[in-house]
């Protein structure tokens with residue numbers, strides 16, 4: 601008879617407990633959570649098996665587990681656990697530990713995992729944009745708060761788009777995409793042995809499954825309707841944030857595209873700053889309002905969570921906090937500009953650039969990176985027939 605050797609890793613158990621899975625030892629494996637989970641498949645369901653692997657220290661089983669990425673962290677299972685073991689938090693903590701492994705350099709993941717890392721995370725872009733401000737002020741005859749020739753406040757006087765904002769954000773964005781691409785490849789490599797066990801035959805090519813995931817799950821947020829006691833709150837908050845990002849991405853693409861294309865085809869040029877009634881500006885403000893609404897709704901929901909059933913990690917608060925900082929600094933810099941308050945306008949705009957950089961540069965280590973990894977995992981499971 602073949603022998604199966606289990607390799608418990610007690611250090612891993614301690615790390616998992618410290619990362620948010622502190623209740624895992626309470627589990628007595630009754631499987632109520634797997635029955636309570638509305639989206640877990642009937643075949644080999646979660647999260648009971650993950651609770652067992654975690655408490656036995658089976659690191660390799662847990663880190664290569666596809667089902668970690670299928671959990672939507674709704675907390676249904678935790679509400680019904682008779683032992684108060686919070687399996688939803690365990691699934692989240694295990695995912696956070698896998699992120700750290702997937703995304704390099706690992707030191708950024710370490711900074712991102714606790715409030716202690718925040719000063720470093722903030723200092724990097726704060727110094728970068730301050731140096732740019734200082735250099736540009738030098739070109740403006742030492743003026744840190746210059747006005748345009750017609751007296752208006754134009755942020756481009758200091759933070760010049762062509763040589764600072766556009767190249768810095770392009771490099772940051774594509775750098776984050778590359779890190780995520782490497783992470784997704786690593787994730788698929790980790791799934792491979794599991795995938796082979798799941799195989800019922802590859803069906804369609806991966807891009808067709810990606811299309812299905814985008815249409816059936818991301819655009820409609822269908823799974824959010826299926827799990828959690830506060831289904832509608834959570835779904836509406838997430839959708840408001842998601843669609844506001846889509847709107848703001850479209851606006852950014854139009855403004856940046858119009859700026860660069862306008863150099864060759866002058867009638868396509870998009871001038872900034874735009875009047876408030878300009879259609880693209882109206883669209884941007886609709887996006888900003890949707891973002892504020894979604895953020896308010898998700899922040900209230902998180903504050904209302906009962907810690908007995910579901911706790912919030914630093915990852916949860918970091919993402920909400922940085923999006924709040926981006927949204928408020930964006931709105932406030934616009935308000936100060938319209939009020940003609942030149943010093944507050946430039947200072948808040950500087951902070952806005954710092955926060956936007958933090959959002960994009962640290963994306964692969966944040967919960968937004970999780971969105972990419974979850975999408976990749978959903979494509980993978982569909983390719984291999986787990987549904």
Ligand code: SF4
Pocket residue numbers: 626627628629630631632633634647648651680681682683684685686687
């Ligand atoms: S986590 Fe709770 S519900 Fe799930 S198996 Fe353990 S004791 Fe049972």
Ligand code: SF4
Pocket residue numbers: 636637638639640646647670671672673674675676677678687688691827828
């Ligand atoms: S948190 Fe929700 S989706 Fe995740 S295992 Fe529990 S019930 Fe299922």
